Amino acid sequence: MSTDILSNNAMKWVLSTIPVGDSIDLSHFELVEEKLILPQDDLVLVESLLWSLDPSTRLMMKPSQGGFPGLSPGDTIPSLGIGRVIHTTSNKAAVGSLVRGPIGWSTHATLDANSITVIPQEAKRLEDYLSVLSTTGATAYFGLVELARAKKGESLLITAAAGAVGSIAGQIGKILGLRVVGITGNKEKGQWLVEELGFDASINYRGENVEEKIRMCLPDGIDIHFENVGAHFLQLGLDYLNYQGRIILCGLISEYNQPQVTQLNNLSQIIFKSAIIRGIFLNKDFGHRLSDAYDKLEQWLDDGMLKNPVQQYSGFENLPSTFLKLFSDNKSFGKLLVKV
Numbered sequence: 001m002s003t004d005i006l007s008n009n010a011m012k013w014v015l016s017t018i019p020v021g022d023s024i025d026l027s028h029f030e031l032v033e034e035k036l037i038l039p040q041d042d043l044v045l046v047e048s049l050l051w052s053l054d055p056s057t058r059l060m061m062k063p064s065q066g067g068f069p070g071l072s073p074g075d076t077i078p079s080l081g082i083g084r085v086i087h088t089t090s091n092k093a094a095v096g097s098l099v100r101g102p103i104g105w106s107t108h109a110t111l112d113a114n115s116i117t118v119i120p121q122e123a124k125r126l127e128d129y130l131s132v133l134s135t136t137g138a139t140a141y142f143g144l145v146e147l148a149r150a151k152k153g154e155s156l157l158i159t160a161a162a163g164a165v166g167s168i169a170g171q172i173g174k175i176l177g178l179r180v181v182g183i184t185g186n187k188e189k190g191q192w193l194v195e196e197l198g199f200d201a202s203i204n205y206r207g208e209n210v211e212e213k214i215r216m217c218l219p220d221g222i223d224i225h226f227e228n229v230g231a232h233f234l235q236l237g238l239d240y241l242n243y244q245g246r247i248i249l250c251g252l253i254s255e256y257n258q259p260q261v262t263q264l265n266n267l268s269q270i271i272f273k274s275a276i277i278r279g280i281f282l283n284k285d286f287g288h289r290l291s292d293a294y295d296k297l298e299q300w301l302d303d304g305m306l307k308n309p310v311q312q313y314s315g316f317e318n319l320p321s322t323f324l325k326l327f328s329d330n331k332s333f334g335k336l337l338v339k340v
């Protein structure tokens, strides 16, 4: 054990400066080296293997709006990930076991034993534990099943439908017997939603008139609008929402790296339609019940009813450039991950 490990240094990506305004680029990230320290009480030291890339990290680089604490220059970029335990002072995880936890963009991380989940030895695909069987899948599940109370025969419109949460939400919608339409940013992703994931239809917001297509694909209106993007999509969702329709406000990614802020001028529709707009903040709302979602999602995966689309890039050094793809590259399908 130990002294060999300590001969290595850890590398980590930190925030170099807080982005001013809304633009962010590679200059906002800096690679630094630090000495490894052996953990003391009830901690595990892991060697990082796989990182989850999430839009919420971008929100942490802005002044806090209440949801997440803001980062300061020098802070390690936070991230959920999977690592192999190389030293432990906890009986929760043995050396050699794989664990999920808040490893950050770091080659090694010391984690509180309470913050880790041990990945079962029989796990078939490691990436499932950072996507469908993690916060991504649970957000889609609780948003649709518990908050929207989706029912067979209803209609569902999803924005950023080919993204991580959207692609799972749409598949859950199909499993529950809904008519599912997804909005995404290019034709290939739209075809993929229909041909690979079983969506009923897709709308390419870059190449098609979204409003016309909503009318065409959802002629009886929208019962549930699952919002990941914000901007004019939310306004349209409300315009075409049915009586007692539900809008699940999951994310507003169009705002995270852009100056535009979502504005609605049709709020009266909420009254006339007796509609509900319900936010979801997974860890606060359902942090104590995540296993309920994971059990169901795992069963659907095992039964072949649910696919887990992930796009994996390689290289710790590529974490910042891959992260920026969440906002600027419309070629990503499903969940974006980086492996070591």
Ligand SMILES: NC(=O)c1ccc[n+]([C@@H]2O[C@H](COP(=O)([O-])OP(=O)(O)OC[C@H]3O[C@@H](n4cnc5c(N)ncnc54)[C@H](OP(=O)(O)O)[C@@H]3O)[C@@H](O)[C@H]2O)c1
Pocket (backbone or CB within 6 Å): 053, 054, 055, 056, 135, 136, 139, 160, 161, 162, 163, 164, 165, 166, 183, 184, 185, 186, 189, 228, 229, 249, 250, 251, 252, 253, 254, 255, 258, 280, 281, 282, 283, 325, 326, 327, 328, 329, 330, 331, 332, 334, 335, 336
């Ligand atoms: N509330 C919660 O507890 C919770 C938990 C997880 C995630 N979220 C939120 O849910 C949303 C989806 O998260 P995710 O992890 O699944 O990310 P994601 O959808 O995989 O994010 C990447 C995709 O977002 C789309 N996008 C990026 N910028 C856009 C813009 N300006 N306009 C329109 N589309 C844009 C792009 O797809 P296109 O090619 O289709 O444009 C891109 O491929 C995010 O807003 C996230 O913050 C919330």
